[in-house]
Amino acid sequence: xxxxxxxxxxxxxxxxxxxxxxxxxxxxxxxxxxxxxxxxxxxxxxxxxxxxxxxxxxxxxxxxxxxxxxxxxxxxxxxxxxxxxxxxxxxxxxxxxxxxxxxxxxxxxxxxxxxxxxxxxxxxxxxxxxxxxxxxxxxxxxxxxxxxxxxxxxxxxxxxxxxxxxxxxxxxxxxxxxxxxxxxxxxxxxxxxxxxxxxxxxxxxxxxxxxxxxxxxxxxxxxxxxxxxxxxxxxxxxxxxxxxxxxxxxxxxxxxxxxxxxxxxxxxxxxxxxxxxxxxxxxxxxxxxxxxxxxxxxxxx
Amino acid sequence: xxxxxxxxxxxxxxxxxxxxxxxxxxxxxxxxxxxxxxxxxxxxxxxxxxxxxxxxxxxxxxxxxxxxxxxxxxxxxxxxxxxxxxxxxxxxxxxxxxxxxxxxxxxxxxxxxxxxxxxxxxxxxxxxxxxxxxxxxxxxxxxxxxxxxxxxxxxxxxxxxxxxxxxxxxxxxxxxxxxxxxxxxxxxxxxxxxxxxxxxxxxxxxxxxxxxxxxxxxxxxxxxxxxxxxxxxxxxxxxxxxxxxxxxxxxxxxxxxxxxxxxxxxxxxxxxxxxxxxxxxxxxxxxxxxxxxxxxxxxxxxxxxxxxxxxxxxxxxxxxxxxxxxxxxxxxxxxxxxxxxxxxxxxxxxxxxxxxxxxxxxxxxxxxxxxxxxxxxxxxxxxxxxxxxxxxxxxxxxxxxxxxxxxxxxxxxxxxxxxxxxxxxxxxxxxxxxx
Numbered sequence: 001x002x003x004x005x006x007x008x009x010x011x012x013x014x015x016x017x018x019x020x021x022x023x024x025x026x027x028x029x030x031x032x033x034x035x036x037x038x039x040x041x042x043x044x045x046x047x048x049x050x051x052x053x054x055x056x057x058x059x060x061x062x063x064x065x066x067x068x069x070x071x072x073x074x075x076x077x078x079x080x081x082x083x084x085x086x087x088x089x090x091x092x093x094x095x096x097x098x099x100x101x102x103x104x105x106x107x108x109x110x111x112x113x114x115x116x117x118x119x120x121x122x123x124x125x126x127x128x129x130x131x132x133x134x135x136x137x138x139x140x141x142x143x144x145x146x147x148x149x150x151x152x153x154x155x156x157x158x159x160x161x162x163x164x165x166x167x168x169x170x171x172x173x174x175x176x177x178x179x180x181x182x183x184x185x186x187x188x189x190x191x192x193x194x195x196x197x198x199x200x201x202x203x204x205x206x207x208x209x210x211x212x213x214x215x216x217x218x219x220x221x222x223x224x225x226x227x228x229x230x231x232x233x234x235x236x237x238x239x240x241x242x243x244x245x246x247x248x249x250x251x252x253x254x255x256x257x258x259x260x261x262x263x264x265x266x267x268x269x270x271x272x273x274x275x276x277x278x279x280x281x282x283x284x285x286x287x288x289x290x291x292x293x294x295x296x297x298x299x300x301x
Numbered sequence: 302x303x304x305x306x307x308x309x310x311x312x313x314x315x316x317x318x319x320x321x322x323x324x325x326x327x328x329x330x331x332x333x334x335x336x337x338x339x340x341x342x343x344x345x346x347x348x349x350x351x352x353x354x355x356x357x358x359x360x361x362x363x364x365x366x367x368x369x370x371x372x373x374x375x376x377x378x379x380x381x382x383x384x385x386x387x388x389x390x391x392x393x394x395x396x397x398x399x400x401x402x403x404x405x406x407x408x409x410x411x412x413x414x415x416x417x418x419x420x421x422x423x424x425x426x427x428x429x430x431x432x433x434x435x436x437x438x439x440x441x442x443x444x445x446x447x448x449x450x451x452x453x454x455x456x457x458x459x460x461x462x463x464x465x466x467x468x469x470x471x472x473x474x475x476x477x478x479x480x481x482x483x484x485x486x487x488x489x490x491x492x493x494x495x496x497x498x499x500x501x502x503x504x505x506x507x508x509x510x511x512x513x514x515x516x517x518x519x520x521x522x523x524x525x526x527x528x529x530x531x532x533x534x535x536x537x538x539x540x541x542x543x544x545x546x547x548x549x550x551x552x553x554x555x556x557x558x559x560x561x562x563x564x565x566x567x568x569x570x571x572x573x574x575x576x577x578x579x580x581x582x583x584x585x586x587x588x589x590x591x592x593x594x595x596x597x598x599x600x601x602x603x604x605x606x607x608x609x610x611x612x613x614x615x616x617x618x619x620x621x622x623x624x625x626x627x628x629x630x631x632x633x634x635x636x637x638x639x640x641x642x643x644x645x646x647x648x649x650x651x652x653x654x655x656x657x658x659x660x661x662x663x664x665x666x667x668x669x670x671x672x673x674x675x676x677x678x679x680x681x682x683x684x685x686x687x688x689x690x691x692x693x694x695x696x697x698x699x700x701x702x703x704x705x706x707x708x709x710x711x712x713x714x715x716x717x718x719x720x721x722x723x724x725x726x727x728x729x730x731x732x733x734x735x736x
Contacts, residue, residue: 084535
């Protein structure tokens with residue numbers, strides 16, 4: 001697979017402050033790439049550089065091998081964190097306008113718009129003004145505006161924030177569809193479960209530096225497994241006496257056991273089986289949430 | 302180019318359809334219609350009793366020759382509509398009754414200055430009517446008539462009619478330049494002085510200046526608020542990743558310019574239709590206005606300066622709009638520009654009668670004031686062709702410079718949210734963004 005969007009040790013400084021410090025990443029065709037980080041870590045600056053809104057001080061950004069330029073604008077789609085649409089203009093008009101600005105002709109844009117409207121079950125909003133729509137629907141329209149011109153590179157900044165679960169599923173499906181059609185998607189969010197579901201590769205930024213990067217599976221394997229989920233038919237006691245166990249939480253019959261050594265798993269299971277009937281035993285892999293908090297949160301302390 | 306067209310089209314379509322545009326246009330068109338009809342309406346109201354007001358009684362107690370002279374004088378006036386009806390002698394009550402019976406507007410009572418009883422004193426003349434006042438047009442007709450009669454009365458035939466006429470016309474004081482007097486005037490415009498100050502020239506200049514001032518301010522504000530609202534609704538972030546900021550800015554400026562043209566066009570048609578109406582044509586003819594006298598050269602120069610001046614202001618308004626994040630802060634931010642256009646307007650208006658002053662000469666070369674002051678100088682003053690050319694070149698240079706600067710500010714400003722940045726902060730941001 002070729003990497004369509006490539007950032008090579010990109011640096012951005014505002015005065016004395018370095019906002020982005022030597023970040024490199026590559027997004028392949030048909031891939032959703034997760035860009036994570038606490039507030040102010042440099043995500044938005046990175047995205048703005050990808051969009052050509054601001055230029056990097058060092059390093060380079062290439063789009064399918066080319067540097068930024070007018071033709072690149074046409075293959076990029078962008079959903080800003082704060083929805084950008086004209087409040088007083090009809091949905092259809094402004095989305096077709098935005099598509100035209102990105103080089104698509106009017107009739108094709110209209111066709112695409114209708115396709116997405118149908119997909120989002122929002123056909124009745126075609127002739128409504130944005131200000132008449134609910135927040136969730138406005139967001140859907142923003143999403144359509146970002147993808148209506150069939151971009152090869154899509155940048156989604158907090159695409160799912162403020163949506164109800166039903167709409168989140170709808171948008172997730174749409175993002176996956178675009179991925180399967182070969183789009184390269186740079187995706188930023190604070191919701192780790194979305195990242196785990198959608199992304200293969202991620203970069204976690206912290207205070208303008210990359211702290212973690214790579215395949216989610218590999219990253220997870222790099223982190224020790226620290227939790228055991230145990231479900232039994234009756235109460236089990238004395239688990240906290242076993243070497244390697246740090247703490248035991250939860251109600252009888254369902255325990256969450258924190259360990260600092262994976263070797264403690266076998267004694268825990270043996271002890272549980274001795275006392276009761278084990279219904280469920282799992283040495284849990286760390287969630288992305290935990291990894292994020294460990295790699296970002298610990299430094300903050 | 303294609304994208305520029307798209308931006309222009311979108312801006313135009315959305316501006317024209319807004320309620321505020323429709324309402325202001327209709328309202329102003331209505332006001333203009335009323336304004337044009339005003340002279341006619343006034344005539345209509347005052348003319349209500351015009352059926353009888355043509356008739357005026359004269360009670361010339363013992364001075365029939367004065368009454369006769371007044372009558373002669375008035376009837377010799379061009380377009381005279383007054384008729385005099387001699388009234389029989391009597392006391393005040395009898396005269397009043399006669400006037401009312403004959404439905405006269407009023408009557409002139411020529412009473413001998415009987416206090417002294419001398420026949421040398423010119424009698425007092427008073428106009429007696431129901432309201433006790435004298436209409437302006439009647440007074441304008443009667444005053445010289447009575448004065449003429451008075452002169453005749455005093456000189457008692459010692460002067461000829463020609464001498465009396467000279468005596469009653471005021472002396473003329475005219476002004477002329479050294480060059481003109483000596484015939485060495487080498488100015489670029491060789492039109493006769495008289496035609497320069499024709500009312501049509503004056504009106505053209507006045508209208509062009511007012512038009513410029515209002516459209517620069519109204520459309521300028523339109524552009525600025527458009528940019529600010531795009532910024533506050535964050536459409537800007539998408540727009541700026543789709544179109545080059547320069548294209549975007551010019552698209553907006555041209556789009557709103559077209560909206561302004563449509564508006565002016567509507568007003569023009571409204572005025573034209575109103576003036577065509579037969580009853581209004583008569584009234585205008587009374588003002589001595591002849592549209593065939595329209596000075597075409599002034600109009601052409603006016604149009605060029607109007608368009609260039611518009612672009613200069615519009616670009617700056619766009620730049621100001623881009624540095625403001627919320628529409629509420631916009632008014633304050635555009636104040637300097639408003640002041641500038643106000644200055645241009647007032648320098649022009651107050652100097653209409655003195656177009657060759659130093660102030661006018663200087664300001665006709667300053668790009669921000671030249672669109673109004675240059676028109677005044679071309680239309681009403683003495684100006685060489687090279688002066689117009691230099692002023693145009695300066696204006697063009699200013700557009701290029703401020704267009705470039707505005708594009709930079711625009712590019713930076715649209716990405717800066719929060720408090721309105723100072724110039725220093727803008728400079729810093731421009732550096733940081735590498736613009």
